[in-house]
Amino acid sequence: MKKKPVKIIIQLASLVLFFVMLRTNNLKIWLAIFLIGVASAPIIGRIYCGWVCPIHTGTMFMTAIKKKFNIKSRVIPNSLRAPWIRYALAALLVVVFVIGEIKGRRIPALVFLFTAGIVITLMYSEVLWHRYLCPYGAFLKVAASKTKRGMVIDKNICKDNGTCKNICPAEAVVTLDGRNQIDNSECLVCMKCKMNCQENAIFYKRIN
Structure with missing residues (x-):
């Protein structure tokens, strides 16, 4: 961690x-x-x-x-x-x-x-x-429903092991089409997912 x-x-x-x-x-x-x-x-x-x-x-x-x-x-x-x-x-x-x-x-x-x-x-x-x-x-x-910056999971790095989803204190990590994504309207930006991601696949950045 x-x-x-x-x-x-x-x-x-x-x-x-x-x-x-x-x-x-x-x-x-x-x-x-x-x-x-x-x-x-x-x-x-x-x-x-x-x-x-x-x-x-x-x-x-x-x-x-x-x-x-x-x-x-x-x-x-x-x-x-x-x-x-x-x-x-x-x-x-x-x-x-x-x-x-x-x-x-x-x-x-x-x-x-x-x-x-x-x-x-x-x-x-x-x-x-x-x-x-x-x-x-x-x-x-x-x-924050249309926020310009937020927590983003890099799909090219993420292995979808579910750690972020299990520890999120706001259930902001959702699974869509078999891949984990972050709902930034619910995300507290507490960085708990980022700090516990074993693949270092989560970033706070501009949202496309």
Whole structure:
């Protein structure tokens, strides 16, 4: 496995910044960071998800803890795999934000979602949160649907051994015509597939 110390440093720095903003009641600045992530997604993909998002960093560490202590994940119920759920949660998130602004009262939705992501990942794999429940992911999926850059599997190198598909925390690796491909609208750009690819067949690059 190839280590990515720069990515880990950025993730930890973002997590610390998040808690500092929470402590100083400046979460609107984090909202601005998220909106920058959404605005940039059509160009660079969901970099926000894989490199900046505090929820992803939290779920990543939770997954590592589960692996160390051999904590098994429950099977994700089909009822929670419904694609409409995260869009409904995204709509609810917008409503909560608007109500908070109208009433002039801070509603800690991001704190609740951060906690929810950690607790859910304790019980299930990261896939449930990243692919099916995260309301922020709903916005970013739409924004990244036609991204110009993203993770690409080189078909001339790939031997389709399935490693990338098995470890992707968002089920972004799909099989089409017998070959593995990456759905960049779902991809978190977390680089986990690239770091674990034995053939070095996965690259972050411009998408044709």
